[in-house]
Amino acid sequence: MANSHQLKRVDFIFRNENDWEKVLSSTIKKKPNELINELISSELKGRGGAGFPTGLKWKYTSEEESDEKYIICNADEGEPGTFKDREILSKVPYKVLTAMAVCGYVTGATKGFIYLRGEYKFLEAELNKEIAEFEYYCNEINFDFKISIFMGSGAYICGEETALMESMEGRRGEPRNKPPFPTQVGYMGKPTVINNVETLVHTYTIFKYGAKKFYDLGVQYSRGTKLFSVSGDTPKPGIYELELGMSLQDFVYEFGDGDTKAVQVGGASGFLVPRKKFKDAAIGFKGKLTGISLPTGGSMMLFNSSRSMFNVLDNYLEFFREESCGQCTPCRVGCQQLLLGIKAVKRGDKPALYLDKLMRLTETMQLTAKCGLGQSVANSFSSIVENFREEMIY
Amino acid sequence: MANKVNISINGFPVDIEKGKTILEAAEEQGITIPTLCYHKDLCVAGNCRVCVVEVAGQGRLSAACATPCEDGMEILTNSLKVRNSRKHIIELLLAEHNADCTKCYRNGNCELQILASDYKIMTQDFIELVPLKKYSIDMFSPSIIKDDSKCIRCQRCVRTCAELQGVNALTVAHKGDEMKITTFFEKHMRDVVCTNCGQCVNHCPTGALVEKNYIEEVWEAIANPNKHVVVQTAPAVRVGLGEELGLEAGSRVTGQMVAALKRLGFDSVLDTDFTADLTIIEEGTELLTRLKKVLVDGDKNVKLPMATSCSPGWIKYMEHLYPEHLDHLSTCKSPQQMFGALAKTYYAKARNIEPNKIVSVSIMPCTAKKFEAFRPEMHDSGYRDVDYVLTTRELAILIKQAGLDFDKLEPVKYDRLMGESTGAGVIFGVTGGVMEAALRTVYEIVTGREVPFDNLNIKPVRGMEAIKEATIKIEKPLKEWAFLDGIEVKCAVAHGLVNAKTVMDAVKAGKADYHFIEFMGCPGGCLGGGGQPIPTNAKIREKRAEAIYAEDGALTLRKSHENSEVAKLYKDFLGKPLGAKSHKLLHTKYTKRQRY
Amino acid sequence: MDSIQSLIKNLADQHGRKRESLLPIMQAVVEQENYLSEYSMVEIAREVDIPAADVYGTATFYSFIETKPAGKYIIRICKTIACVMKGKNQVLFAIQDMLKIKLGETTPDKRFSLLESNCLGWCHKAPAMLINNEVYTELTPEKVREILSDYMRKNGQY
Ligand SMILES: Cc1cc2nc3c(=O)[nH]c(=O)nc-3n(C[C@H](O)[C@H](O)[C@H](O)COP(=O)(O)O)c2cc1C
Ligand code: SF4
Ligand code: SF4
Ligand code: SF4
């Protein structure tokens, strides 16, 4: 394959570097514009799932006129099969803090928040110590940037950026209408940059080593490295930093147990790839040149031949049914229909053809749901039902 | 062109004002996009998704209600993709919905039903979710029935209660498949802060929130030969009823309404406007007495500003949210309750009917009045002063059931005793009306001259502005009122409880130096009441307000103190304003309630 | 002022009396009281000056804000796929067996409540559970029995 390459492990993110003070003080000597251009030229895209170009996000926010702006680090990490952000925050939190401060410098914000999922409460105390140390240094160099932690309370949907802001504002985590986007109207109605934990760490790498170093890794449309959370039927579960653009074939060769039947890329809201498509699939953002390209927040879950794909889908749908915020019709009712529907087919209460009606329903959900949650239920549903139809019926 | 964007809708290019949504643009072009969660009175939620349209070049569909037009947009409102998605969404809503339309109060006037019918949803392929849900019906409130099995979770009621009323009795609770509309701790509506205003009922697209109806009870009373059934009609009903019977918004149907009520078999058709005029005499006197006590006697126990008390939604709101400030309220009962108390005393005596034979019915634009009639203290005649309260909508149902061709009815006049009214009584139905009526009378009592406004129209208190203020300087008062000489009487008017909150917070903080404030629970006043025809929105409220003022303008008597029946009432029965009998029958006390 | 009132007053002093303060305050009350009672919600509504219905609606959105009485130790076992694949059900049975309660229940001595939760972010060390804020991973029936025994001992049982 032209646009994919051999699996390559890299070590940027967790490389322990005790020079964040230097990185911070030297970076904020550059002009905001320079930094934005550096980011844009690195072609870094968001690692939280949606893959929006980070440089542009910062640029848009920097261009907004406002008395107040905010930087939010999205550490809600709720996608099943994803656990890399936790590792970052426990191993190299200072990189995240530094990146947030630089982002504040670039966009004109002086206040940052880390939205930490309730499940990671145990990280809070340590992180607060890091923040105190960090702010102490900022104070020393006369740099005005404050960071505080906002704890989530067990709601997957609060990872969605606008739901997250609703949650921080003390309300139910119901996603907002877009437009306007957070870069214009974000937290408390002010322009806001919201980035995933890992995205922020990549900006640290870029500011420290330069955009070229980052750009040279990966493939077209999918530059740099990415953290992968590997779980399921694998002898080597864990967190790995790999160059983007690898083929799934190579990945399974490295991480599979020899009997891999399918891989779920991107968690419950991602895609299931069956063995026969491993070699055509590359991991990276959508682009014209790649075959099947699979954007992902980094969850890679392997299933071997002992697993029932019906059970997998059933588990995902139950997840969505509960974790949907419930405000919009296609998602709230759609998730219930899908879950009950596959059970009915399995029991024989509905004919196998009913699966096709459900597939059309997921299309409607994708077209009409208010936010990414409802829109992406179709991903796992259709990829599982298409590829493992028999398992759904018998 | 700077503030215009160029778009095309279904292939036809149009210029649209910048900032307008796709929905508004389509409406301008005469294209209806179906909606459910959208309501002109409320902020945009964008959650039902039936309004989705296709925008060329975008993979996903966009919610027309929530998407601003941008230059160059090519919009398709009825493509195959749109239709299929929309149908799916309606089907999904129905799968969750107890769609037994024939047994539903909103049958025939339900936005979901219309959509299902327009899109010809003839089958139900999806799995019926209703049997799996533990839907409950709350029938404990005397005003409102809440049936969760009919709720489409559009959150219109929640936004109404928060944005228009500032009460926040309703909320969305839980998430995912369990998400529902409920109250604090899922208590019954009667046990929470709800004011019974019925705005949520008026804004609900389905039968999930409806008024508690007393239609059968009223028919039974009418059919009972041993009962004398009197009916009173509130001012705002006459400018709303027509709408419910197919006429244009703002149709004035006073005479036909009276004719219809007679044909329905009511023994006496009377006017709440009569007691509105009476209210002005009592309340006006109360205001002057308070002014005297404060300004002359320095009585610290008497509170200013004095607040009107004719809107029971507003009263309950005060009882819940400002329990420490109840002494700002006038002690006057609402016109409905004054009427009720007199019907079974004064009227009974004058007509020589035993009070226990009288059934007193009122037709109101309001659901809070149902609750008010149920208040234990509203028994001053020795009986339940008002037996049944029907909304404007319920009256329309009676008229339809009786098979009356409303349009063809010859207008007739109200019966007498307690059927006379002035223009001042009529304008009770619109925000600012009570204030205007009071000023017309009070100014004249104090100075002996007409209130100094062109043709008695006190313009500063008219209109739909959230909070209105007016100041009237008293000059050359009669001797008795000399202490008011040179005083500027400061008045304020607020309608919709969210605006009432603004004013009350100022009063609470001691930052409001008004003497007199009119509060009405509903936006626009009673003409926008929770019992008025659905839909109601700003445009419709304007039309009804015009009708009310036209009604006032058309009357020869336009000041409450000119009402000869009121004068007779004092002469024959009450004695004097604020006298002992008035106190017993026309005034009331208030109850402190839990804020939550 | 009773203890809940003063707790909430202190929390409001600390976190502020704005709508944004609501979640931190609710979290802290749950941390103290194990759950958010009707009374606590009324007090929060009063103290922060927001509608009680909104407190309820917001609280019930978040699965970590318990609104029913709960035990001192809330066990949340992950029920998402990676943990299911690695034997979450056996672990759950072991817990139920040992505590003699079913999912959603609290032991009569009010020490333990047993709940399920979605992915906890430890899929590579599945199955995983939380006991309050403490994480336990790579669980087996034996391991979970040991963990619970420790908790019981801490509390003077046995
Ligand atoms: C249902 C849903 C859940 C999400 N959860 C997360 C999350 O846990 N962490 C995250 O960083 N982004 C999450 N996102 C994506 C965010 O909305 C947003 O795109 C992201 O935080 C932007 O940061 P990035 O550009 O750095 O990726 C989620 C999106 C959706 C629709
Ligand atoms: S798609 Fe689902 S999660 Fe997103 S807004 Fe709609 S109901 Fe809420
Ligand atoms: S709410 Fe509407 S659709 Fe539902 S049963 Fe009533 S009339 Fe029919
Ligand atoms: S009747 Fe009025 S106060 Fe009560 S819930 Fe409805 S809108 Fe709110």
Ligand code: SF4
């Ligand atoms: S009760 Fe009516 S207005 Fe409220 S959410 Fe349900 S359907 Fe909508």
Ligand code: FES
């Ligand atoms: S009307 Fe637009 S989403 Fe409901």
Ligand code: FES
């Ligand atoms: S699936 Fe259990 S921790 Fe992720």
